[in-house]
Amino acid sequence: MWRQPKTVWSVAFACVVAFMGIGLVDPILKPIADELGASPSQVSLLFTSYMAVMGVAMLITGWVSSRIGAKRTLLIGLAIIIVGAGLAGTQDTVGGIVGFRAVWGLGNALFIATALATIVSASRGSVAQAIILYEAALGLGIAAGPLVAGALGGMSWRYPFFGVSALMFVALLATWITLPASAERPQPTPLSAPLKALRHRGLLTVGVTALLYNFGFFTLLAFTPFPLDLSAHGTGLVFFGWGLFLAVSSVLIAPWVQRHVGTYVGMVGALLGFAAVLAVMAIWTDDKRVLVVGVVVAGGLLGINNTLITETVMKVAPVERSVASSAYSFVRFSGGAVAPWLAGRLGEQSVHIPFWVGAGAVVLAVAVLSTGHSLVRAIDAQPEHGAERIDSEIEAEAVTVGTA
Known part of the structure; x- marks a missing residue:
């Protein structure tokens, strides 16, 4: 799995x-709120605008690609x-940052909706190995985002935005140089x-x-920094x-869980544990220690x-994986x-309520998943839980699949 082309x-x-952007703002939410005089719900719009635009844009990424x-x-x-990350760091109002986070979300939609299929089609090995590699990148990005933001945000909340913009420029150059243009005209x-x-x-x-x-x-991501009340670095x-831990469990624990208990039971167990x-x-x-x-x-x-549900999305519906992924990401x-x-x-009413609502929503997610348990269990009926097959359909598939 680790011997891959450039x-x-x-x-x-x-x-x-790209995935650094998800957790990047966690350490600087409170500093932004303090410096710009904003409430928790106002600065939380940095997540909302980013995710809302990314979700809607997922409906057009397949069409574009x-x-x-x-x-x-x-x-x-x-x-x-x-552009979005760089200009977000120049703003003096929460509204300005929220606006350019929305621009950032559009770029992220175009990128991540194409990245997984590019990795799958260009990598050596099975679909499961490609997914694990992708999830490892996701986990490392999510882990690195708060670390970078904590280090740079201790000097100024603006620096993390500039840092991601600079790193993305390096990524753009690397992608431009190493990724060949497709010889085939996509359908x-x-x-x-x-x-x-x-x-x-x-x-x-x-x-x-x-x-x-x-x-x-x-x-967990957008609200916990407020009751946690630590410095940006902390x-x-x-x-x-x-x-x-997300990255490690995606790469090492999730495949073990799938092999031993199956996709459906693995997802239910993880969700109930999270709730x-x-x-x-x-x-x-x-209690900050509990948090x-x-x-x-x-x-x-x-x-x-994340790993189990990614594979489920790619196999649960009789449609092209590019289309399935765009629809799933939108929802x-x-x-x-x-x-x-x-x-x-x-x-703003009580620091306890958001966690109770989050726990209730996750339990409800398990209830919804249980209504389609036979469809998810069918994936486990495939050889190696459907995780080790790669065929010409996957290799020739239009490169517009993506999850986050």
């Missing part, structure tokens, strides 16, 4: 930097991220294809499951531990779920867009 490593590096090709789509996405994807794909029960079920667990995910270290962690954080919100341990443990559980990021703002508003 193309795979350059896209994987770009993935690491199937017409201009994977390389151009990746480069355009990276260029937009460079154009209809603009309506992702919405039509949601007619398939399995895909819709998994999408709604992800929407609901994203309430817990982004409650918050960065906590969320670095979260992202590092329990949020409930504990809701009860002992005033720190809860954040890190949640990273491991989310890493397991799941809706939860990611609403949750940060809602957590901030609820947290």
